[in-house]
Every structure is written in C-alpha cells, then in structure tokens.
Amino acid sequence: MTDNELGTYLRTCREAVTPADVGLPAGPRRRTPGLRRSELATLAGISVEYLTRLEQGRDRHPSPSVLGALADALHLPMDERMLLRRLAKASGDDAVFCSGASAPSHAVRPAVRALLDRLEPTPAVLINWVGDILAHTEGYTRFAGPLGILDGDRPNMVRYVFTDARARTAYPDWDRVADDQVARFRQGAPLQDTHVAALIDELTVTAGAPFVDRMAAPPAPPRRTGHDLVTHPEVGTLRLLHETLSLPDVDAQTILVHLPADDATTTALDRLNGRTPGALRAVSG
Numbered sequence: 512m513t514d515n516e517l518g519t520y521l522r523t524c525r526e527a528v529t530p531a532d533v534g535l536p537a538g539p540r541r542r543t544p545g546l547r548r549s550e551l552a553t554l555a556g557i558s559v560e561y562l563t564r565l566e567q568g569r570d571r572h573p574s575p576s577v578l579g580a581l582a583d584a585l586h587l588p589m590d591e592r593m594l595l596r597r598l599a600k601a602s603g604d605d606a607v608f609c610s611g612a613s614a615p616s617h618a619v620r621p622a623v624r625a626l627l628d629r630l631e632p633t634p635a636v637l638i639n640w641v642g643d644i645l646a647h648t649e650g651y652t653r654f655a656g657p658l659g660i661l662d663g664d665r666p667n668m669v670r671y672v673f674t675d676a677r678a679r680t681a682y683p684d685w686d687r688v689a690d691d692q693v694a695r696f697r698q699g700a701p702l703q704d705t706h707v708a709a710l711i712d713e714l715t716v717t718a719g720a721p722f723v724d725r726m727a728a729p730p731a732p733p734r735r736t737g738h739d740l741v742t743h744p745e746v747g748t749l750r751l752l753h754e755t756l757s758l759p760d761v762d763a764q765t766i767l768v769h770l771p772a773d774d775a776t777t778t779a780l781d782r783l784n785g786r787t788p789g790a791l792r793a794v795s796g
Contacts, residue, residue, distance in 0.1 A: 515568030517598040522566045524585050524595075525551050532586065554584035573599055575712035576723065583719040589674055596716040616764070619646045623758065626766070632784040633768060633791065634751075640699040640763040641710050642669035642692070653783045654769065657744050669696050669710070673718035683740050693725040694733035695755075699763050738772055746779035752794050770794045 526545035530537045552559045564570035582592045632650035644666045659677040672678045672692045682688045700707045714722045741749040750773050756766040771777040777793045
C-alpha cells in the first residue's frame with residue numbers, strides 16, 4: 512500500500528496508454544512507456560505542472576471536472592473510472608458530502624402506490640428529483656428488467672443512461688434520451704443541494720464529456736410527452752408514447768408512464784406481461 516494511491520494510479524494509467532491509442536504520433540526516442548505527462552496534460556486541458564503535482568501526491572484534491580477530463584483523455588472504461596473516483600475521494604476531503612441537507616425522499620405515499628397498482632399492466636415508474644427509481648408497476652419490471660434499468664440496490668435513471676453500456680443499445684436515439692434525462696434533472700433538482708452535487712461529481716468522472724457537455728449547455732425544458740424507440744432484448748423494437756405526471760408535493764416526485772404507440776408494440780408488451788391481446792391498447796398522437 513502507498514499513501515499516494517491516486518497519483519500512482521494516474522501514472523500507471525498514463526504509462527499504459529500509447530500515443531497511437533489517443534491519435535498521437537509516437538515520435539522518436541521516447542524514454543517513457545505510454546504517454547508523456549505533457550501529452551496527457553494537453554489532452555485533458557490541464558497544465559503539466561498540475562498533473563505532476565497529482566502524480567507525485569503534492570495535490571490530492573482534484574475537482575470532478577479534472578478527473579473526468581483525465582478519464583476521457585485516457586479512454587478509461589467504466590470500472591476504472593469508478594476506481595479513479597474512489598481513490599480521489601479517499602485521498603481528498605469529503606466534507607462537502609456531509610452536509611445536513613435533507614436527502615431526496617425515497618418514501619412512497621400509499622396513495623401513489625395504489626395509483627401504480629391501478630396502472631397495471633402499463634409500464635409506469637415513480638422517480639425522485641435525482642432520478643432514483645422509487646417504485647414501479649409489475650409491467651415496468653417486465654419491460655425494464657431485461658434492459659438493466661433496475662439493476663443494483665438503488666437504480667437511477669440518469670446513472671443508467673450515462674454509465675451503463677446497455678443503454679446505448681436499448682435506445683437507438685440515445686442522444687435525445689440523454690438530452691431529456693439532463694433536462695429533466697436540471698429542471699427538477701436543486702443544483703446547489705449537496706446530494707445533487709454528489710451525483711453530478713460522480714457522473715462528471717464516470718460518464719465524462721457526454722454528461723459534462725450537456726450540463727454546461729444552455730438549459731432546455733424536458734419533453735413531458737413524446738415517442739421513444741426501445742430495442743428490447745426479448746420482444747424487439749418497441750415504439751412507446753410517454754407521459755410525465757408531476758406529483759404535487761415537496762418531494763418533487765414524478766410518475767413516468769409508457770404507453771404503446773402502435774399495434775405491434777401493444778402485442779409485444781402483452782407478450783412480456785404474459786397476457787392475452789387486449790390488456791393494453793395503442794395510443795396514437
């Protein structure tokens with residue numbers, strides 16, 4: 512073990528990446544394996560002096576944006592991005608994440624749960640302001656489970672779209688779905704809240720530019736309704752109409768309802784639900 516695990520890991524990653532891996536010429540007489548510090552610093556948009564301080568352990572408080580830029584420049588896969596973030600948190604000061612601010616609510620009111628029951632077998636899901644999935648119909652379980660959306664102890668839609676490779680397969684129009692996730696997140700979440708800031712910091716590192724660039728762009732209102740194409744591993748292409756229902760309470764929870772937009776999708780959802788045709792009906796427009 513070393514007291515400079517973050518710096519050691521950054522140096523190890525840098526030395527494992529060749530110039531060709533990042534589109535740079537190798538050049539003559541390279542005395543170091545992998546990338547030079549100057550090359551990585553240029554790719555990440557930071558100074559060589561700062562990268563040197565990080566690798567030598569003289570600076571142990573890199574911002575999430577710096578970590579995200581380094582992860583992007585090194586083309587780190589998701590597991591290595593997560594490790595980079597954990598090492599940075601272990602070496603830094605986590606006080607910012609220890610505020611007494613109340614966490615986004617995970618409570619589900621009985622009336623809301625009863626409403627979800629009435630929506631069966633429609634795929635419908637309850638989410639809070641940071642995209643955590645709080646409750647859902649059994650129809651949503653059969654729809655979203657095979658896509659990986661419900662994996663983990665506390666599934667989160669924003670995290671799934673930006674960090675799970677299956678999301679790009681599930682959503683052929685991934686860019687638009689990602690735009691919508693960020694727009695909904697920015698509209699519903701108080702960005703100064705420490706819990707929101709923690710998720711933003713996490714995704715800045717783990718998702719990198721696709722998330723960071725959208726957060727930096729001018730804000731836009733989310734689509735509250737519209738059509739989504741989903742490539743489902745069990746029943747093929749689904750064309751879904753979604754509606755967003757905002758609940759009038761301080762917890763800023765919403766119900767997202769998916770309805771079949773054509774007869775083929777109706778039939779596919781009936782097959783997923785193990786029901787005879789007619790349990791769901793296509794909605795046009």
